[in-house]
Structure formats: structure tokens, C-alpha cells
Amino acid sequence: MSKVLIIAEHDGAVLNLSTAKCVACASELPDVEINVGVFAENGEALAAEAAALAGVSQVIRVDNAANANLLAAMLAPQITALADGYSHIFGPSTTFGKDLMPRVAALLGVNQISDVMTVLGSHSFKRPTYAGNAIVTVEAPADKTVVATVRNASYRAVAADGSAAVETTSVDAELPDHTRFVELKAGKSDRPDLQTATTVVSGGRALGSAEKFEIIYKLADAMNAGVGASRAAVDAGYVPNEMQVGQTGKIIAPDLYVAIGISGAIQHLTGIKDAGTIVAINKDADAPIFEVADIGLVGDLFSIVPELEAAISQ
């Protein structure tokens, strides 16, 4: 039987949806018992939220002032101290999990499986490599803890109708003082979150400037959509880094993805592969984005986008 510890991602107040997606992935393991570890400064509400995730049997709550900012160097020794008895330790393949989980794996003396997209068995998984151009089947050693990150876009969050027990515990681990949080500059937006929005509108280099990118926001608001961007648009400074979609940005799976003025480099396409419907608007009929788009419209985005916005707003 498998016993999984999932490391909850949160902002101190609410769980990130990635946690419920990790539970969905872990639920595919054969004969599995799922625990969620909530490491926070004060994890009472977070633990209650985790306890409600369907399929979770127990929540381990570890409160510590050092957990206020979820620094990998602080969390890894605490997770390692709790690892005994678990066959698997899962975290999300978000920047939080990508930073943390390899540190945990190394402390446990094992390699990590990054970006699990399919569970084939207790120690067998599929994951993407080469920017998603190859899917590899991997086998982890049977006698070692499986440490893995879960590819968010491959899973739907489990329901919140469970009622697991919460165990509050303290962990005997020596925490370092070599790493200090300074600040987080978070993009402020009332729009749906890029990683969980059901509709996402993205703009590319063809927008030409931060000012002209405004038409993407307007269309997104008309569609109640999250907003993303290609690497080119981020590099050019039209939008901040957290909006980048692709191999090295965010991997997303909205029901509807609208790519505007994005040519469709493979590094971008790997970030949207799991979208339900892809719409492409581009003036270049030969742009690679049209090879994957379900609906394409060739033309000048500066006339199409306002027209589309007006049509939808009606």
C-alpha cells in the first residue's frame, strides 16, 4: 500500500488550488492513504481547508514562525523529519514545489520525479521532457521514498466535501538562519488567476507595447478571463513575468485559450497543450500557432480584438 504526504501550497490565508490537484494525482496511486502537510505560521484555517479535500485521510499541521514565507531551506528539514513511514512525498510543480521538493529529495538521498502527468502504478509515472516534445515513462526504485512534483495542468482539483482529521504537531528539526525573506512584489489584479481561470486571453510580441497590450485586458474583462503572455511579450516589458505561459513560465489548462499576436514557438505551445479549445488570432497565416488552434482567424489584431470585445459585450 502507498502512503502519501502532500505538501500544501498556500499564501498564509488560503490553499493554492495546486494542493487539491496534488490530491487528485495521489488518488490515482493504487491502495493509497493520503495525508496533507500544512506548514505555516498559523495553519488553523489552512488545515481545515485541507481536511475538506476529498480523499485526504489526515492533515498534519506544523505551525512555526519560520514557516511564514515558505522558504525551501526552512521547510525541507521539517518535511524530512516527518518523512518516516511515507512511501511518497508529493508537491505541486509550481515555483513553490519546484524550489522545495528537490531539496527534500536530496536530503532523503533520492532522485525526484518532476512534473508527473500520469500515474501508471505506485512507482511508475509519465512525465514530459524536451518542452513536452517527448513523454517519458519512468520507474522509481521500489525500495526508496518517491519524491515527485505534480504537473498541475494534468489534474482537476478534487472536491472539498471531505472531513479528515487534523493532527497538530511540532517537528524536531534544526532550521538554518542563512536564508531571509525580504519581500514579495505580487501583481495586483482583480482578474481570474491565470493558473485556474477557465478562460485565458494571452498576448504576444505583436501587441508592440505595454500601452497597446491594454486591448488584451479589455477583451479578457469582457470574457471574465485570466490574462497571459508569450515570453516575447514579457521579455519586451509589455507585462510582468508572472504572466508568462510556456515551458519556463506557467503550464495552464483552461477550457478556452485565446492566443493573440502569438506566433506559437514550441516553448509556448507546451504551456497550453491541455487547453480545451485554442483560438488563434494572428496576421501571419503561416504562424505555427494555427497548427494547434481549434479556431483560427487571420488578420490584424488591432481591428479584430476591439470588434470581438464589442461583439462579446453585447
Place this chain on the structure above:
Amino acid sequence: MEKILVGLKRVVDSNIRVRVKSDGSGVETEGVKMSINPFDEIALEEALRIRERGDASEVIVVSIGGTETQQQLRTGLAMGADRAIQVEIDHAADPLTCARILLALVNKEDPGLVMLGKQAIDNDNNQTGQMLAALWGRPQATFASAVVIEGTAVKVTREVDMGLETIEVDLPAVVTTDLRLNEPRYVKLPDIMKAKKKPLEQIPFADLDIEVATEIKETNFEPPQERQRGVIVDDVAGLVAALKDKGLL
């Protein structure tokens, strides 16, 4: 600080669209252009700038692999690294083994900073830097978009899902680099000539006395499910109608 150690991985060039071999044993690398992992190139550029600002005196590039990795090391030397180390190994090393190798070099060279790309664009693992930091018992600052040395510490701005996070870590430390940290310099011909004379040390893997980590076995490679090319509509009215058809509007 005296030294900065920079890891350079030899990978299939980022402009190549890789193909899975028909027998599922891997991807085609025969005759394919190979380059320095782009994130590692950014790590090297940053190390060179730190040295040029006077915050470090020597930049050492390291690669793990066969003789062919010397090409990437020579490119690193041409960019401006002072010397190179090739850890000779005849098979692809997993991230934990790479971290153990780098730790052995860290113990030998005693660098103030180790800089690596945040991930290699071939296996997309994003692990080695964090693992090295764990084994070394030192701080990690991953996904860096700004690196400022402040005496015995380094302030690093990190590209995270929420935005930009800044942390301060004591040296020595491991920093892994993201795309927007810098734009690597172009190598000029005279630099390539000069690089040929710079020292390149070869260390057989066996000499480092490292336990090879238990590997995650890669048993099969397959191409991803391709999306099908859809329809092209003529105008906005056609687009709106198509979206309504699918129940998306």
C-alpha cells in the same frame, strides 16, 4: 569572494524540435546541433559580470560528461571563464549524482557562489541546484532575475508564480538562473582563439569517489498527443459563432 563555480550542461540546441526514436528508447540526438543549456549560459554571463564588477576574482566552468562536453566548456572559456573542469563520465548522470559531483568540486575549490541554470531544456528536471544546496547545507536562491552581492550575502530576486520575490542569503550559496537575468554576450573570434590556451582539467568520475544515486529509470519515450489543426474562420462574426457552437460564449 574568490571563486564562482558555474555548471554548463551540453544539451540539444533550443531551436531544434526533437523527435522521439521509433523504438521508444529516447530522442534523436544523432547529427543534432548541441549547445550550452541556455539557462546555464545566463548563469555564466552573470558570474562574469560579478567578476567584472570586482565582486569575484575567478570564474570556473564545469561540465559533466564525455569528451564532447569540452566544446561547451571551450565556449564558456571563450565567453570569459578563467578555467574549466570536465568531470569525465560515460553515461548520462542523474540530478542527484550531478549534485554529488558538484559538491565534490565545491569541497575542492571552495567557491563563494555556485551558479547553475534553473533547469536543463532537455530533461526539464529543475533539480540539480536545489539538491546541491541541500547536500552542501547551504542556501539556495532559485529562478533568479536579479543578483546583487552585498558583502557576505547575496540578495536575489526570484521569478515566482505570484510575481517577484526577493530573498537574502548568506554566502556561500547556490543561485539558479531564470531567463530574464541577463542577455549572454556573443563570443568573438579572438576570444575563441584565446580560449584554446585556457586550462581545461579533466577529472575521471571514479576519482571523485562518489556513490552513484539510485536512478529513476526511463523505460519508454513516446511523442506527445498532437492537437489537430482546426478551422479557419473568416471574420469576428464567424469566430463568435464558432465559440457559441462549442458553448464557450
